[in-house]
Amino acid sequence: MLDLDKAIQLLKECKHISEQDVHELCIKAQELLIKEANIQIVDTPVTICGDIHGQLHDLLTLFKSSGDCPNARYLFLGDFVDRGFYSLESFLLLLCLKVRYPDRVTLIRGNHESRQITTVYGFYDECIRKYGSANVWRYCCEVFDYLALGALVGGEGGVFCVHGGLSPDIEGINQIKLIDRKQEVPHEGAMCDLLWSDPDNVKRWSISPRGAGYLFGKNEVDQFLYKNNISLIARAHQLVMEGYKEMFNGGLVTVWSAPNYCYRCGNVAAVLTIDDNLNRDYKIFEAVLQDASAIPSKKPATDYFL
């Protein structure tokens, strides 16, 4: 039987939990997530966190600086896994907290919560390395399919939260409710855009250099805020060296929560707390692991430069 409090303790110490426990946890999480709407309604006060990418030690710093769960309420904007060395522990810890304190933790889906992306960017390999088979990866991917696509914080005049950004197919938050989200992230369409798009100084919808999603500008943000009666779009998805960045007269913010991303980018991280009066409070934090040279990397083949 899965002992959640014990699992939380083990994961915080970056220790192994059994494959059976992972399975049980993932089933429980699915049962919980299936009941959630595509857009979760979240109460204030809440701390909104951006990309984590398997940086478990920095996630623990985040909890230390912004308050332990369940004392503080958290909303994570996705991209829990890939690139960092502790994707599995980070995701399982968040999942344990979700199952243990469902009303205190909200997890929404990022573009990395996908089978296709995790096989390329590290999470799949990490699961194989740590468990010797793909089972654990498969259980986690099942959970990914059930994660909500966004959240609405603070009701009217509040904050719309999503991993990537807006979609040319989604003018109103109500339209998101019509998406059948229980699937692998598609290559195009509304669900893809919500997880992939970026804000930029563009006059109209533009092609995203990423190869998925779109670029949207102040016009789109202003319209979206007005039509949906909200004051802010909070999203993650883009590395911000200063941890967070407000754009379009404060109508949109990017929050990034993986300090010194991938142990080499030299950035700080941030979280955003929204209080009962919808005031914004940003908290900056730095990486635990600063030394990139301590990280083993794959050596390139000698023919590399030819």
Add this chain to the structure above:
Amino acid sequence: MSDFQRKLFQRKLKDAEKALGFDFSEESEESGEQVTVYPKWSEFYDLNEVYTDDKGNQFNTYFTPPKNDKSPVFIFHHGAGSSGLSFALLSRTIREQMSKENRSNDDPVAGVFSFDARGHGQTEIVSNPNDFSLKAFTDDFIWVLKELIKRHTLKNSIFAFGHSLGGSIVTNAFAQLEDAGIKGVGMFDIVEDIAIYALDSMGTYLKNLPKTFNTLEDAISWHIKLGHVKNRESALISIPSYFKKNVKTGKFEWIMDLHKTEDYWHDWFTGLSKKFVDLSTSKLLILAGTDNLDKELMIGQMQGKYQLVVFQDTGHFLQEDTPSKTAITIIDFWRRNDNRQVIIKSTWGSKK
């Protein structure tokens, strides 16, 4: 029996003969050389033209023109030690793929172009032939590209891709080529920090490089055995173009002596990642194996500045190892980024 299997069989037979005390090696090597039929450039491209500049430098080029004005032209630049024919199979695959997708007669099929850079293949450089600086390669590339556009009066959208050192050259050239209608730049398997790190072991690598091969088949087998190229179909057209036959010894020697380029190695790659991320055009980076990015590319990728694609099941010469996947990726990249093609439909404001 495929050529490859036959070769293998012949080799086994030869070993067995040796074990029995016979040695027919000379004869069988000779006849072996005659059995393999190497494909010709004309199976991959329509034209093989020599472009001569005003200094008398002669660039060997391969080109198949675009089907019509709305077809893009894809330009390819090979890496150090390789040749224009490294893109032969990819070029043909791209055209086959696009033709397959066509619904009507005036649908686009890309033009494809590659050439031998200075010191490589059949290109003959007479002015400063030992200048292998990034600037020299870049100047050549710009001249060749402009010459191509002029000769064939091209008005098409152009996308330029480079493998390895070639990636550095097309990136370096783009800033000076904005007027040439380049709509996108792609690099195949090149990351600045990792290339520079790999340079440390290049000396040893070159020292262990066989100076000559008895036959072209030996050269091809060597490349395949070491995993430099994994796809024999491509190796048959690309590898022979790296060698010339010494008429005295009858052996095959490398056309490009990479030792001569040693002084320029750092020059080729220093500052590449930042330059690439800062390019003001659509950018594609395809990596082989893993997403091993350096700091600049990592920040750029996570800020959404370019498209990253990782092929896990390929070696460094990804255009040769996985031509179909590379073709599909390039065609998708063109479709998304050619502003003559793209119209973004929004449903916003439709329900009033």
